Amino acid sequence: MTTPAAARRARQVAERRERIVAVARALAEEQGWEAVTIRRLADAIEYSQPVLYGHFPQGRTEIVTAVAMAGFEELAVVLSAATSGEAGTDAERVRALVTAYLDFAAQHPATYDAMFLLPVLIPFASDDTPEALRAGFAAIEGALTGLESPPPDPATAAEVLWGAVHGLVALHRAGRLSAGNDERRVDELVRLVTAAVD
Amino acid sequence: MTTPAAARRARQVAERRERIVAVARALAEEQGWEAVTIRRLADAIEYSQPVLYGHFPQGRTEIVTAVAMAGFEELAVVLSAATSGEAGTDAERVRALVTAYLDFAAQHPATYDAMFLLPVLIPFASDDTPEALRAGFAAIEGALTGLESPPPDPATAAEVLWGAVHGLVALHRAGRLSAGNDERRVDELVRLVTAAVD
DNA sequence: CGACGGAATCTAGCAACGCTAGGAAACGTA
DNA sequence: TACGTTTCCTAGCGTTGCTAGATTCCGTCG
Numbered sequence: 001m002t003t004p005a006a007a008r009r010a011r012q013v014a015e016r017r018e019r020i021v022a023v024a025r026a027l028a029e030e031q032g033w034e035a036v037t038i039r040r041l042a043d044a045i046e047y048s049q050p051v052l053y054g055h056f057p058q059g060r061t062e063i064v065t066a067v068a069m070a071g072f073e074e075l076a077v078v079l080s081a082a083t084s085g086e087a088g089t090d091a092e093r094v095r096a097l098v099t100a101y102l103d104f105a106a107q108h109p110a111t112y113d114a115m116f117l118l119p120v121l122i123p124f125a126s127d128d129t130p131e132a133l134r135a136g137f138a139a140i141e142g143a144l145t146g147l148e149s150p151p152p153d154p155a156t157a158a159e160v161l162w163g164a165v166h167g168l169v170a171l172h173r174a175g176r177l178s179a180g181n182d183e184r185r186v187d188e189l190v191r192l193v194t195a196a197v198d
Numbered sequence: 199m200t201t202p203a204a205a206r207r208a209r210q211v212a213e214r215r216e217r218i219v220a221v222a223r224a225l226a227e228e229q230g231w232e233a234v235t236i237r238r239l240a241d242a243i244e245y246s247q248p249v250l251y252g253h254f255p256q257g258r259t260e261i262v263t264a265v266a267m268a269g270f271e272e273l274a275v276v277l278s279a280a281t282s283g284e285a286g287t288d289a290e291r292v293r294a295l296v297t298a299y300l301d302f303a304a305q306h307p308a309t310y311d312a313m314f315l316l317p318v319l320i321p322f323a324s325d326d327t328p329e330a331l332r333a334g335f336a337a338i339e340g341a342l343t344g345l346e347s348p349p350p351d352p353a354t355a356a357e358v359l360w361g362a363v364h365g366l367v368a369l370h371r372a373g374r375l376s377a378g379n380d381e382r383r384v385d386e387l388v389r390l391v392t393a394a395v396d
Numbered sequence: 397c398g399a400c401g402g403a404a405t406c407t408a409g410c411a412a413c414g415c416t417a418g419g420a421a422a423c424g425t426a
Numbered sequence: 427t428a429c430g431t432t433t434c435c436t437a438g439c440g441t442t443g444c445t446a447g448a449t450t451c452c453g454t455c456g
Contacts, residue, residue: 009404038443048406050445059443116372117315124374151389156382159375160362160390163383167365168358174314176322177357184354185361191349192358192390207432236414246435248416257414 017055019045021066028067028110033118036063058121065121068114072132075115078104079139083146090147090194097143098165098186105169116166137162147194164189215253217243219264226265226308231316234261256319263319266312270330273313276302277337281344288345288392295341296363296384303367314364335360345392362387 023044027036038060042049056062082100083093105112114120123129141158144151151157168185171177177185221242226234236258240247254260280298281291303310312318321327339356342349349355366383369375375383 037441039441049443050407051405053444054404116368116374124372125376151386153382153386155376156379156386159369159379160366160383160386163365163369163375164358164362165365166369167361167363170314170368171357171361171364174322176314177361178323178353181354181357184351185358188349188351188354188358195393235412237412247414248436249434251415252433 013055016045016047016051020052020055020063021070024063025067025070025111028114029108033064033110033113036060061119061121064114064118067111068118068120068122069130069132071108071111071115072130072136074108074111075101075104076132076135076139079136083139083143086146091190093143093146094193095186095190097140098189101165102169102182102186105173109173112169116170144193161193164192211253214243214245214249218250218253218261219268222261223265223268223309226312227306231262231308231311234258259317259319262312262316265309266316266318266320267328267330269306269309269313270328270334272306272309273299273302274330274333274337277334281337281341284344289388291341291344292391293384293388295338296387299363300367300380300384303371307371310367314368342391359391 020041023041024036027040027044038049038052041063042052045051052063053059056066058065078100079097082096085093085096088096122133124133137158140162141154144157144161145154168177168189172182218239221239222234225238225242236247236250239261240250243249250261251257254264256263276298277295280294283291283294286294320331322331335356338360339352342355342359343352366375366387370380
């Protein structure tokens with residue numbers, strides 16, 4: 001049986017959990033993930049460190065995972081929105097998708113790191129891959145099947161396009177790409193995807 | 199002036215430095231970079247920890263950098279070799295390049311991480327970028343300019359292709375791509391690069 | 397209302413990390 | 427053989443993630 005008090009406690013616990021995730025994400029975006037330590041998080045939420053392990057038994061990795069999951073959900077929304085508009089040429093629609101992805105990565109670098117760089121407790125490419133990840137991938141695949149001459153294997157093509165965009169993000173953020181050339185790289189990528197015919 | 203004794207010492211110092219780098223790389227490939235600690239390296243070379251800081255004043259990061267540099271030199275060789283054969287169709291030559299890159303990443307995962315994932319003390323996309331990095335990039339760019347219908351902006355196209363391949367490596371190693379689909383992804387990437395016409 | 401019992405929370409500490417100051421030892425030179 | 431420099435080690439600082447055990451709080455029930 002659930003007494004009112006227990007319900008209230010459960011709510012408080014959930015709220016505190018959210019607060020931890022929010023603080024972790026904000027701190028990561030402001031000062032990088034190496035600044036996100038259990039001690040600092042504990043200070044921020046004004047509890048002792050063991051409390052954090054009550055919420056996240058797997059420790060720091062599980063907190064990073066929570067931020068990553070939030071990011072995947074946001075990214076799925078962003079990509080779906082970018083591909084929902086049916087209008088425009090092939091190139092315009094692909095560009096909208098790519099740009100949306102790049103913008104997301106640029107606006108939330110630390111969150112993006114949690115999603116794609118840091119070790120995290122999410123089952124990928126598996127049967128129980130979370131819905132948000134499937135949705136994001138589906139948006140990419142959908143954009144490709146909607147092309148005038150769709151690729152022969154859309155699922156694989158989606159993986160490649162995803163890889164290409166992720167690669168640009170990774171190299172760009174690591175400072176490996178020529179500066180002030182972002183536009184041209186997008187042009188080139190769009191050209192590759194849309195100009196390829198069998 | 200350099201006495202014979204000093205020359206011998208210099209040689210010994212250089213050898214020990216190489217030994218540190220070799221042990222770090224081997225340990226990283228066997229157990230991952232998180233297992234590469236100063237204490238363990240010191241144990242392995244049978245010296246105390248401060249000795250390592252004599253060789254690498256910037257600490258652990260500088261050791262990772264040394265491994266990364268070795269990797270960049272090897273990668274440049276591999277890519278040059280893959281693009282040197284003039285024979286074959288466009289698709290075959292691009293495939294050779296891509297495959298060489300993917301193979302290198304698969305065979306030296308930890309080294310690849312040092313080169314592209316971990317924080318490192320190398321000036322990228324700058325005037326004093328090391329020669330090995332330029333050479334690797336030049337190999338990619340060269341393969342593209344050698345196409346039947348070269349891309350309008352080869353340097354940018356090389357960045358994009360490099361990003362695409364790196365993205366595939368990154369996603370693949372993070373377990374984000376469907377298993378047993380590697381061949382098809384390469385097919386698709388080659389298709390994109392070679393089938394694109396202005 | 398008051399005492400019990402379980403849950404929630406904190407204090408304190410472990411082992412490991414990167415890194416460094418300061419003293420000891422080894423070695424080349426005179 | 428004695429000096430002085432270079433090389434090296436011992437010991438320790440501050441930090442990390444994480445946890446065992448004591449303590450405090452709080453809802454429930456007599």
